Amino acid sequence: MGAPVTVRGLRIVVDKANGGGEQAIVDNLNFTIAPGEVLALIGESGSGKTTTALALMGYARHGCRIAGGSVTIGDTDVLALSEPQQRALRGRTVAYIAQSAAASFNPSRTIMDQVIEPALIHKLLPREQAEVKAVELFRELALPDPDHIGSRYPHQVSGGQLQRLMAAMALISDPDLVILDEPTTALDVTTQIEVLRAFRRVVRERRATAVYVSHDLAVVAQMADHILVLRDGTMREMGATEQIITAPVNDYTQCLLAAARPREREGGQCSAEAGSSQPLLEVKNLSAGYGAVDKQGKPAILILEDINLKLYRGQAIGVIGESGSGKTTLARAIAGLIAPSKGQMLFNGKALPPTLAQRSKDELRKVQIVFQMADTALNPSHSIERILARPLQFYKGLSGAALQKRIAELLDLVKLPSSAAQRLPGGLSGGQKQRVNLARALAAEPDLILCDEVTSALDTVVGAAVLDLIAELRRELGLSYLFISHDLHTVRSVCDEIVVMQHGRKLAQVARADYERGPHHPYYELLARSVPELRRGWLDEQVVVPA
Structure with a gap:
C-alpha cells in the first residue's frame, strides 16, 4: 500500500451564470x-480543500469542472x-472517507454488507474472504466485538464507531491513496481521540499514502507529515x-494559527453576583x-434528570458534555420546544x-x-430580508421604512453588508x-439567547470571528447566554461559569476564577484533556479512552 502522488498545475473552474x-x-x-506520508490540506471554508481532494479521484462536484493540470497516483495519470476507468479507480486505487459517516451508510443494510462492498464490486475477494478481512480491519480500528459488529445496522453503533467502520470500508480494497475529509469534525472531543488514534495507527501500519482535509490545525498536528495551506483555491504555504x-x-x-x-474573550464578566439579586x-x-x-x-426515554442551575442577567454560562449528555435537550426545554416531565423554570x-x-x-x-x-435553520427559499422581517413584524409590529431600517441595523450589528438582505441563504458562507x-434572534430583543453548538460546524477562523x-x-x-458545546476551550473563552453534564445529569459547575484551579470533577478533567493541543505529540500522551 502507498503510492507517490504528484499534482501539477491543477485548475478547477465553475461556470458563471448566464454565460x-x-x-x-x-x-x-x-x-x-x-509513499506512506500524510499530507494535510488546511484552510477556511471555501478555500478549495475538499474540491482539491475530490480531484485526486478525477471527480468534480456538480457545476465544477477540472479544466487543467495533471494528477498522478503511482504510474496512473488520473x-x-x-470516465469508466475513473469509476474503476474509485474505491480501488483511491478511497474516500467522508465527514458524515451517518449520511454515507445505508440504514437498511447491515454494516458488513456495506464494508465489504468495494472488495466485491472490484472483484478483489470472494465474499467469505472479504468478511474475514473486514473483521481483521475491525480489530485494527479498535472496534468493540469485532467478530459480530458487522451484523449490526448503522443506527446500532455510535458515531465514533461508524466513522471507524467507514474507514474499514475504505481500506478493505488496499488502496494506494486514502482521502480523509474532515472525518472527526462531527464527533465530540473524547470520541475524536479514539478515532484519531485508530486512523493514525492504521495509516502508519499499512504505510498508506493519505490526504487529510481539515480546518482544525490541532488535529492535523497529530496526523500529518506535511501541511498545505489553501486560501481562495491557491497555495499560500x-x-x-x-x-x-x-x-x-x-x-x-x-x-x-492565531485563531486556533x-x-x-471579555464579555462583561458576571458571576453569581449575586446572592441577593x-x-x-x-x-x-x-x-x-x-x-x-x-x-x-415519566417519558419512555429519559434524557435529563434533576437539573438545577441559575443564570443571572448579563451572565454567560457554558454547558459541556459528550454527545448524548443532554445539553441540547436542556436548551430545547428552556426554549419551550420540549415539555419537561418534572421540575420548573423561572x-x-x-x-x-x-x-x-x-x-x-x-x-x-x-x-x-x-x-x-x-x-x-434558515428557509432556503426566503431572502435574508424576509427571514429577518418575520420576527420584527411578529414581536415589534414593524412595517415599511421602520422595518427596512431595523433590518439594516441588525445586519450591521452582526457585521454583514446591507446587500446581504437581498440574497438567499444558499448565496452565503x-x-x-x-x-x-444570530441577527434573527437579536430581532426579538431577547434577554437570553441559547447558543447550541453555534461554531462546531464552522472553520477555525470563522468560528473565532463568531x-x-x-x-x-x-x-x-x-x-x-446559555452556551452549549462539547469543546471546553470554546466555552472557557466566552463563559463566566461552566456546567458539566454527563448521561443527562449535572456533575459540576465551575466558575471562571477556578478554571485553572483544581481539582475538578474527573469528567471535567477528561473533557479538558481531550481537546487537541496545537503541538506535535499531544495524541501520544493521551490515555486510552474505552470505546
Missing part, C-alpha cells in the same frame, strides 16, 4: 506526496482516464508539520425526555410555561435560540449564515 465565463476555484496547484505550526512564513497561515489558539433564569429539578409518558409522567422570578404554545408573545420574545446547523441566525461577535454583543447589549 458569464468561468471562475477558477482551484488555480495552478502543485504538490507531491511521498485525469487522462476515461507548504511545509513540514512542525515548521508550519511553530514557524509559519505566510501571513494567512499565521492568522489560522484558545484565548479569553434575582436570577434571570432558574431551572429547578428539571427532567425531560422523549416518547410516550407513563402514569407517573424567568425573572416568574414561572415560565413549559411549552411554546403556552407562552405569551412577550415570554417567547425574551428567550431565543440559535441552532447548530445554520443550513437547516457558513459563517455568514450563522450571523443571520465567538468574538457573541462577546461583543454581550458587552454592548447586556445579553445573557
Whole structure:
C-alpha cells in the first residue's frame, strides 16, 4: 500500500451564470506526496480543500469542472482516464472517507454488507474472504466485538464507531491513496481521540499514502507529515508539520494559527453576583425526555434528570458534555420546544410555561435560540430580508421604512453588508449564515439567547470571528447566554461559569476564577484533556479512552 502522488498545475473552474465565463476555484496547484506520508490540506471554508481532494479521484462536484493540470497516483495519470476507468479507480486505487459517516451508510443494510462492498464490486475477494478481512480491519480500528459488529445496522453503533467502520470500508480494497475529509469534525472531543488514534495507527501500519482535509490545525498536528495551506483555491504555504505550526512564513497561515489558539474573550464578566439579586433564569429539578409518558409522567426515554442551575442577567454560562449528555435537550426545554416531565423554570422570578404554545408573545420574545446547523435553520427559499422581517413584524409590529431600517441595523450589528438582505441563504458562507441566525434572534430583543453548538460546524477562523461577535454583543447589549458545546476551550473563552453534564445529569459547575484551579470533577478533567493541543505529540500522551 502507498503510492507517490504528484499534482501539477491543477485548475478547477465553475461556470458563471448566464454565460458569464468561468471562475477558477482551484488555480495552478502543485504538490507531491511521498509513499506512506500524510499530507494535510488546511484552510477556511471555501478555500478549495475538499474540491482539491475530490480531484485526486478525477471527480468534480456538480457545476465544477477540472479544466487543467495533471494528477498522478503511482504510474496512473488520473485525469487522462476515461470516465469508466475513473469509476474503476474509485474505491480501488483511491478511497474516500467522508465527514458524515451517518449520511454515507445505508440504514437498511447491515454494516458488513456495506464494508465489504468495494472488495466485491472490484472483484478483489470472494465474499467469505472479504468478511474475514473486514473483521481483521475491525480489530485494527479498535472496534468493540469485532467478530459480530458487522451484523449490526448503522443506527446500532455510535458515531465514533461508524466513522471507524467507514474507514474499514475504505481500506478493505488496499488502496494506494486514502482521502480523509474532515472525518472527526462531527464527533465530540473524547470520541475524536479514539478515532484519531485508530486512523493514525492504521495509516502508519499499512504505510498508506493519505490526504487529510481539515480546518482544525490541532488535529492535523497529530496526523500529518506535511501541511498545505489553501486560501481562495491557491497555495499560500507548504511545509513540514512542525515548521508550519511553530514557524509559519505566510501571513494567512499565521492568522489560522492565531485563531486556533484558545484565548479569553471579555464579555462583561458576571458571576453569581449575586446572592441577593434575582436570577434571570432558574431551572429547578428539571427532567425531560422523549416518547410516550407513563402514569407517573415519566417519558419512555429519559434524557435529563434533576437539573438545577441559575443564570443571572448579563451572565454567560457554558454547558459541556459528550454527545448524548443532554445539553441540547436542556436548551430545547428552556426554549419551550420540549415539555419537561418534572421540575420548573423561572424567568425573572416568574414561572415560565413549559411549552411554546403556552407562552405569551412577550415570554417567547425574551428567550431565543440559535441552532447548530445554520443550513437547516434558515428557509432556503426566503431572502435574508424576509427571514429577518418575520420576527420584527411578529414581536415589534414593524412595517415599511421602520422595518427596512431595523433590518439594516441588525445586519450591521452582526457585521454583514446591507446587500446581504437581498440574497438567499444558499448565496452565503457558513459563517455568514450563522450571523443571520444570530441577527434573527437579536430581532426579538431577547434577554437570553441559547447558543447550541453555534461554531462546531464552522472553520477555525470563522468560528473565532463568531465567538468574538457573541462577546461583543454581550458587552454592548447586556445579553445573557446559555452556551452549549462539547469543546471546553470554546466555552472557557466566552463563559463566566461552566456546567458539566454527563448521561443527562449535572456533575459540576465551575466558575471562571477556578478554571485553572483544581481539582475538578474527573469528567471535567477528561473533557479538558481531550481537546487537541496545537503541538506535535499531544495524541501520544493521551490515555486510552474505552470505546
